[in-house]
Structure formats: C-alpha cells, structure tokens
Amino acid sequence: xxxxxxxxxxxxxxxxxxxxxxxxxxxxxxxxxxxxxxxxxxxxxxxxxxxxxxxxxxxxxxxxxxxxxxxxxxxxxxxxxxxxxxxxxxxxxxxxxxxxxxxxxxxxxxxxxxxxxxxxxxxxxxxxxxxxxxxxxxxxxxxxxxxxxxxxxxxxxxxxxxxxxxxxxxxxxxxxxxxxxxxxxxxxxxxxxxxxxxxxxxxxxxxxxxxxxxxxxxxxxxxxxxxxxxxxxxxxxxxxxxxxxxxxxxxxxxxxxxxx
Amino acid sequence: xxxxxxxxxxxxxxxxxxxxxxxxxxxxxxxxxxxxxxxxxxxxxxxxxxxxxxxxxxxxxxxxxxxxxxxxxxxxxxxxxxxxxxxxxxxxxxxxxxxxxxxxxxxxxxxxxxxxxxxxxxxxxxxxxxxxxxxxxxxxxxxxxxxxxxxxxxxxxxxxxxxxxxxxxxxxxxxxxxxxxxxxxxxxxxxxxxxxxxxxxxxxxxxxxxxxxxxxxxxxxxxxxxxxxxxxxxxx
Numbered sequence: 174x175x176x177x178x179x180x181x182x183x184x185x186x187x188x189x190x191x192x193x194x195x196x197x198x199x200x201x202x203x204x205x206x207x208x209x210x211x212x213x214x215x216x217x218x219x220x221x222x223x224x225x226x227x228x229x230x231x232x233x234x235x236x237x238x239x240x241x242x243x244x245x246x247x248x249x250x251x252x253x254x255x256x257x258x259x260x261x262x263x264x265x266x267x268x269x270x271x272x273x274x275x276x277x278x279x280x281x282x283x284x285x286x287x288x289x290x291x292x293x294x295x296x297x298x299x300x301x302x303x304x305x306x307x308x309x310x311x312x313x314x315x316x317x318x319x320x321x322x323x324x325x326x327x328x329x330x331x332x333x334x335x336x337x338x339x340x341x342x343x344x345x346x347x348x349x350x351x352x353x354x355x356x357x358x359x360x361x362x363x364x365x366x367x368x369x370x371x372x373x374x375x376x377x378x379x380x381x382x383x384x385x386x387x388x389x390x391x392x393x394x395x396x397x398x399x400x401x402x403x404x405x406x407x408x409x410x411x412x413x414x415x416x417x418x419x420x421x422x423x424x425x426x427x428x429x430x431x432x433x
Numbered sequence: 434x435x436x437x438x439x440x441x442x443x444x445x446x447x448x449x450x451x452x453x454x455x456x457x458x459x460x461x462x463x464x465x466x467x468x469x470x471x472x473x474x475x476x477x478x479x480x481x482x483x484x485x486x487x488x489x490x491x492x493x494x495x496x497x498x499x500x501x502x503x504x505x506x507x508x509x510x511x512x513x514x515x516x517x518x519x520x521x522x523x524x525x526x527x528x529x530x531x532x533x534x535x536x537x538x539x540x541x542x543x544x545x546x547x548x549x550x551x552x553x554x555x556x557x558x559x560x561x562x563x564x565x566x567x568x569x570x571x572x573x574x575x576x577x578x579x580x581x582x583x584x585x586x587x588x589x590x591x592x593x594x595x596x597x598x599x600x601x602x603x604x605x606x607x608x609x610x611x612x613x614x615x616x617x618x619x620x621x622x623x624x625x626x627x628x629x630x631x632x633x634x635x636x637x638x639x640x641x642x643x644x645x646x647x648x649x650x651x652x653x654x655x656x657x658x659x660x661x662x663x664x665x666x667x668x669x
Contacts, residue, residue: 244516253505433483
C-alpha cells in the first residue's frame with residue numbers, strides 16, 4: 174500500500190492543481206493577516222472559509238482523481254498488489270497531498286506573522302487539525318461515491334449534492350427543526366444533530382475554542398457546557414475520527430467486489 | 434496449470450459467462466477465440482482477479498485464486514487496450530511496474546531495443562501513438578519471467594516488423610516451457626501460433642482441441658472457414 178500511496182502522492186504533487194490549491198491558501202493567509210492585522214480575528218475569518226471550502230475541494234478532487242486514474246488502477250490490478258491497498262493507497266495519496274497544501278499554505282504566512290509567540294497558537298492548530306480532518310472525511314466520501322458510480326457525470330453530481338447537503342442544507346433543516354420543536358427540550362437533539370455532520374461539528378468545535386459561543390445564541394449554553402470541556406473535545410475528535418474510519422471501511426469493502 | 438470449474442458471471446442483466454469448465458495444461462500456446470462479446474476478456478480478467486466471478490472456482494497450480502493477489506506475480510498480462518496514466522513518462526512507467534514487482538528480475542533493456550523504443554523513453558505516454566503504446570504494453574508484459582503469459586489482442590496497432598518480432602518473442606517464451614494464453618481475431622496469427630484452441634460461444638465453451646481436430650469436426654479444409662462454419666451454424 175505504501176508504494177501506491179507514494180506514486181499517487183508524487184503524481185499529485187506534480188500536478189498543477191496541488192500548486193493552485195497551495196497558492197490559494199498561501200494568498201488567503203497573507204491577505205487575511207494583512208487586512209485584519211490581528212491573529213485571532215484572522216483565525217475566525219479563516220474558519221468560515223475552511224469550513225465551506227475544504228469539504229468542497231475534498232469532494233471534487235477525490236471524485237476527479239478517482240475517475241482520472243482509472244487507467245492507473247487497471248494497470249495496478251493486473252500486478253501482484255492487494256486490491257484494497259490500491260484504493261486505500263490512492264485515497265491516502267489524495268488526502269495527504271490536499272491536507273499538506275492546506276497546512277503548509279496557511280502555516281507559512283502565520284508562522285512569519287509570529288503565531289508561535291501568540292496565544293492564538295492553539296486555536297490555529299485546532300483549525301488546521303479540523304481542516305485536515307475535513308479533507309480526509311470528504312475525500313473518503315468522494316471515493317465511495319466514485320466507486321459506486323461508473324458514470325462520471327453521475328458521480329460528480331452526487332458529490333456536489335453531498336457537499337451541498339452537508340455544508341448548507343443540513344444547517345437549514347437543523348435550524349428549521351429547532352424552530353418547529355422549540356417547545357421541547359432540545360439540548361440533546363441539537364448536540365447529536367451537530368455530531369452527525371462533520372461540517373457542523375468542526376464549526377462548533379472551533380467557535381467554542383475561540384470563546385465566541387455567544388454567537389451561537391439559542392443553544393450556545395448547552396454547547397459550551399459540553400464541547401467546552403475536555404470530555405467534549407475528546408468526544409468530538411473521536412467523532413471526527415469515526416467520520417474518517419467509516420467511509421474508509423466502506424472503500425475497503427467496495428474495493429473487494431468491484432469489477433474492472 | 435489453470436483449472437476453471439462452473440464459472441458464471443453476470444454484468445447487470447447480461448449473463449456473460451454461463452458455466453465455463455476449462456483446463457489448461459502447462460506449456461504451449463492456447464488461443465481463446467470467439468465472436469465479439471462471447472466473454473473472452475471477461476474470462477481472462479476473472480483469471481487475473483480483475484473481474485470477480487459470481488460463482489465457480491478458478492485454480493492456478495492447484496491453488497484457488499479468489500481473494501488472493503500474490504499469484505499475480507506468476508502472470509504476465511497484456512491488456513486489450515493500452516490504457517496508461519498519461520502524465521507519466523515511458524521510463525517512469527517501466528520503473529514503476531518494476532518497483533511494484535520487486536523481487537523478480539526484469540529484462541527490459543533487451544525488449545526496448547527489440548521494439549526500438551529508445552527515442553520514446555522520455556516522452557509522456559499521452560503523446561504516444563496507438564502502436565507505440567502497444568509496444569510499451571508489450572515491454573511491460575514480457576519483461577518479467579513468469580510461467581503464465583496472458584495476451585489479450587496482442588497484435589492491435591502493430592506494424593509488420595513489430596508483428597514479426599512479437600511472434601518470435603512468443604515462440605521464444607514457448608520454447609522456455611511457458612504457458613501462453615492468447616485472444617485474437619486475426620485467424621492467420623492464431624493458426625500460425627496456437628497449439629490448441631478454446632472456442633467460446635455465448636459464454637460457454639463450444640470447442641477445445643487442436644486446429645486439425647476443429648477442421649475434421651467442421652469438415653472444412655482450412656481454419657478460417659472452420660471458424661466461420663461454427664459461427665454460421667450456431668446462428669442458424
């Protein structure tokens with residue numbers, strides 16, 4: 174598997190898109206720091222961008238890579254390589270290169286700005302960690318979609334829908350249900366509903382770490398009580414890890430039975 | 434060498450293989466023939482584990498291949514359509530495959546010279562012509578020393594000289610006592626090379642035996658007519 178990972182990774186590192194993605198984050202970091210002139214504020218702005226953009230790039234890139242590397246996959250399938258390691262290797266190759274573009278692209282401007290001497294270092298690290306998690310989660314979901322659909326157009330369609338649902342529609346449904354059932358105790362429901370969407374989970378995690386939970390309004394107090402503690406942090410990270418592991422497991426299972 | 438029992442495979446509602454029983458002995462050239470869509474490539478891909486059969490057993494040297502992958506070290510496979518990752522150079526592709534099959538020796542220099550591929554080594558695969566891609570395909574297939582060689586339409590796109598070289602190459606491998614499985618639609622090529630013929634028709638084995646046996650069975654004087662005879666009588 175490591176060999177496949179290596180080839181996929183270097184293949185992507187040579188492609189133009191990795192650089193575009195890297196340069197985008199580099200530019201974003203520089204501009205935000207230049208405009209805000211304040212690390213904490215830059216981190217907040219950055220969060221809003223990352224929460225929406227990272228899943229989008231992860232899904233699109235994952236689906237695109239899978240369809241584009243079909244030839245490579247077919248070539249590998251005739252070689253003495255385990256089936257599951259081909260797909261897991263490719264998945265990890267895409268995720269690692271995307272996560273690296275994110276972490277290095279944002280890391281460089283913040284390091285030069287002096288993040289190490291600032292109190293925002295933990296907030297910033299958490300931001301990068303959740304960003305990396307989101308990359309792994311959505312790339313895995315994209316691979317699942319691509320494995321399930323031979324048709325490229327369908328695959329892309331479902332991938333976009335998935336992103337739209339997770340990033341936009343889910344929140345809408347969530348808020349609507351909160352309004353609708355406002356006469357009932359909703360703390361548990363809202364906690365669980367947040368846990369079930371990696372995008373929401375990441376957002377809440379970062380917001381609470383930044384101590385701006387007042388922005389959350391209605392359920393903010395419950396969230397602060399839960400996510401603000403170490404226990405909440407561990408549970409949330411465990412949830413994020415589960416969100417990576419479950420789709421990866423599905424990739425593993427699908428890889429075993431697919432025909433080429 | 435290869436034993437296949439009751440092999441079934443369905444793609445959607447299309448039943449491609451309908452119970453194949455086949456035994457291929459060690460050594461010699463076996464041609465798998467059949468009209469388009471008769472399941473030749475599916476059969477070959479099932480042996481390689483690229484297509485997972487619905488039911489049936491495939492054994493290689495007495496060992497079941499289902500769920501295994503190490504046995505592919507013993508097989509050299511030439512795919513029907515040379516689909517390569519376009520952004521790699523020829524040299525990089527060859528080195529990559531060598532790296533993936535580490536532990537076995539690769540004889541690529543001799544093959545690169547044989548097919549005159551030196552000028553293309555630093556070119557990207559997406560910029561190569563179909564024939565040149567097929568030559569790269571052949572180099573990748575023949576550079577390892579494996580007891581079983583599977584060639585799916587090996588002559589596609591080759592010029593006459595390369596065609597001759599390919600025939601020599603196959604005969605040298607045969608002389609080493611290897612088992613070679615070929616599918617082809619070029620009957621003269623099959624007639625010249627094959628020791629035995631496996632004829633697939635609608636997902637079943639219609640005939641297995643030598644070319645002479647086929648001629649007597651169909652009562653036709655030459656091989657091409659014998660094949661045509663099978664196809665016309667089966668349609669009727």
